[in-house]
Amino acid sequence: NAGVTQTPKFQVLKTGQSMTLQCAQDMNHEYMSWYRQDPGMGLRLIHYSVGAGITDQGEVPNGYNVSRSTTEDFPLRLLSAAPSQTSVYFCASSPQGINSPLHFGNGTRLTVT
């Protein structure tokens, strides 16, 4: 019963480095999304996808790229890490529909020095 799996759990990057946060779900959910959580700001949507081959920007997309080549996977790429991207990142998935709660991964704590 894996649900939503995020890797890695922790990561430290230097400014300017790039990396990919992995997210996979085994529930055949159409909808997948990435959030970042910063103190006092709640969870802010970075990018989301309503199905394979379809992605769209959320509230804070700058500095991040996504792709959705399969239903299961939704990786988040940091192109050139900046200290402002130090945060906790959550991947979440759900069926489509306003009555569907998101299922969250356990988060990735990223520090950019």
Added chain:
Amino acid sequence: AQKITQTQPGMFVQEKEAVTLDCTYDTSDPSYGLFWYKQPSSGEMIFLIYQGSYDQQNATEGRYSLNFQKARKSANLVISASQLGDSAMYFCAMREGPGGGNKLTFGTGTQLKVEL
């Protein structure tokens, strides 16, 4: 404008008492869903309760109930008989329909501390 507003950054409640966590929302979409999540200090996001915009009755799930006042655009979470394990951050969230991209938008959260 904020779509979801939680005006209580922190709340204290005595064990066994009830507590209400406030949430107001803003949308012009007639069809939407409202959610509450709990985030304990361990960091995981736990879904608690859901209310649909067309639901006539307030949602309940065990000790959690949602006080839904559609005209006032409020969706307050009520926790009855608080327990020490209820100490956590609580987030209100709204999911709009296809016109809103089916996105789920979160408030800034309320940190609840349950005291003996």
